[in-house]
Amino acid sequence: MTRSHQILIGALVLQLILAVAAFWPRTPPATAGAPLLGPIKPEEITSLTIYDDKGASVRLAKPNDKWVLPEADDFPADAAKITPILTKLVGIKNSRLIAKTANSHGRLQVADNAFVRRVEVRTSGGLNQTLYLGSSSGGSVHVRLGSQSDVYLASGLSTWEINADAGSWIDTAYLTIPLDDVVALTLSNANGQFNFTRDAQGAWTTEALAAGETFDPGQVTSLLSSVAALRMTRPLGRSVQPAYGMAQPNAxxxxxxxxxxxxxxxxxxxxxxxxxxxxxxxxxxxxxYYVRVAEWAVRELVEKTREGFLKLPPTPPLPAPPVPTPKS
Incomplete structure (x- = not known):
């Protein structure tokens, strides 16, 4: 074996040793098993800001013992969705040490600028902590406290539970009306105005049908179902903005x-x-509150035409093929 080969093999062995050393589970420190965020309780957390790896973010705050979305004029958030996550965050322990060097942060997706989730926690006592959640490993997730370089494995927690969109933390029901209570409906859009009422038997009726036209009440029922149980994707706030297009609505x-x-x-x-x-x-x-609603949820309201409320005439049968004339 030449001297060059010995040097190359030695360098390769050294790289393997360094790689194993970086990722091999470490001997737990003397304080192993302590909460990574420190001795705080879920009820002491008053602000939670979540960032994801796509650039989205959401901030939740609890100014007066009620969780809200501050950026949406304090739209009410759902404590039943927030509290379990807070319990999991404060329950993360420093027991399973995975890596100690900053070189491992990018690979484990817990770097300052390369993460799956970044969670900023503030408490009523003035404590501010940043937690990075990274790649998953065997039902656990890699985590790092922003002020430390050590990376740990946390079980019982996943990044998909901690979403950076407002809709994940609220009751998305926006308009709820019992269908049987509705006795009249009017739709106005770019295609006209359409009026419908229920008769004494509860059936939908309309007016101004032309000769040969047949009304389809099922179309009204379908449209009503989309309105009477409308859900939002996220709240915007209480104040109207020109970009909302309310001066010239689509429907x-x-x-x-x-x-x-x-x-x-x-x-x-x-x-x-x-x-x-x-x-x-x-x-x-x-x-x-003004809100965003999914395009598919209101497309029918925006695009419905008069013909869309009518039953299509039956398709006439195709003419029978001509009978071939027998050759003489």
Whole structure:
């Protein structure tokens, strides 16, 4: 074996030793088993900001013992969705040490600028901590405290539970109306205005049908179902913005509901489309908040035509093929 070969083999062995040393589970420190975030309780956390690897982020705050979305004019957040995550975060222990060098952060996706999730935690006592969640490994996830270089494995936690979109932390129900309570519906869009009412038997009716036209009440039922159980993708806030397109809406739906001899009118306005989110801005008269709703959820309201409420005439049968004339 030549001297050059010996040097190359020695260099390769050294690289393997360094690689194994970087990722081999370390002997736990004397404080192994201590909470990575320190001695804090879930109820002491008053702010949680989550960033993902796609550039999205969401901030949750608890200014007065109620979780809200500050960037959406304090839209109520769902504590039942937040508290379990806080419990898991404060429960992360420094027991399973995986790596100690900064060189491993990028590979394990817990680097300052290369992570799967970055979670910023603030407490009522003034403690600010940043936690990086990275790649998964055998049902666990790599985690690193921002102020340290040590990387640990945390079990019972996954990055998909900690989403950086507002819709994951709220009740997304925006408009809820019992279908049987609705007695009248009016839809206005670029194709016209369409009016429908229920008769004494509860069947949907319309007016101004031309000769030969047949109304399809099932189309009204379908449209009503999309309005009366409308969900948002995220709240925007209480203040109208020019970009919301409310001055020239794409559709306006008015529902008149009756229950126990009391009537209530609901108006749903569909504003501008946001192509990047594949969503429309919407505003219900029953809510102080403007929201985004998925494009597919309101497409029928925006695009419905008069012909869309009619039954198509039956397709005439194809003429029989001509009978060939026998040759003489």
């Amino acid at each position: 306006v739906v008015t529902l008149r509901a009756r229950k126990d001899n009391q009537e209530k009118t609901y108006t749903l306005t569909i504003g501008a489309k946001d192509a990047q989110e594949s969503a429309y801005t919407a505003k219900s008269s029953d809510s102080p």
